[in-house]
Amino acid sequence: MAKRKKKKIKKPPLQPDPVYNNLLVEKLTNKIMKHGKKSIARKIVYKAFEIIKEKTKRDPIEVFNQALEQVYPQMEVRPMRIGGATYQVPYEVKGSRKVHLALKWIIESARSKKGKPMAEKLAQELILASKGEGDAVKKKITVHKMAEANKAFAHFAK
DSSP: OOOOOOOOOOOOOOOOOTTTOOHHHHHHHHHHOOTTOHHHHHHHHHHHHHHHHHHHOSOHHHHHHHHHHHHOOSEEEEEEEETTEEEEEEEEOOTHHHHHHHHHHHHHHHHHSOSSOHHHHHHHHHHHHHTTOSHHHHHHHHHHHHHHHTGGGGGGOO
């Protein structure tokens, strides 16, 4: 049976956010957004950036970019079924997937904390991640350890 070639997915171009004129901030806003309520998501992000500015006395974009650098994964594992057995095959993470995973992990770890408004939790997580600490960085380390442990199955990668 002949394999079909996958079509390249065309994504609509993303406009940078109005305040910081930064595409990554807009991506963060879109990931925080629930039920299409972008204005609420923007308020959360901008409030978090204000909190970062107050606590660290640094540019919030600088802290945000540093946090992303600390959380970007190099490797991840994907399950692959070979001869009746499912192996966790390590793959290198490329391009926009790195950004997607880093933002997802930061937001998940912020949401998992209880008892504070989302803006405060997000600010705290971004500050911790920029220092190389926090749950998002732990998640990255866990994923890297998993990839390292399954290095023996790397030859199955396509």
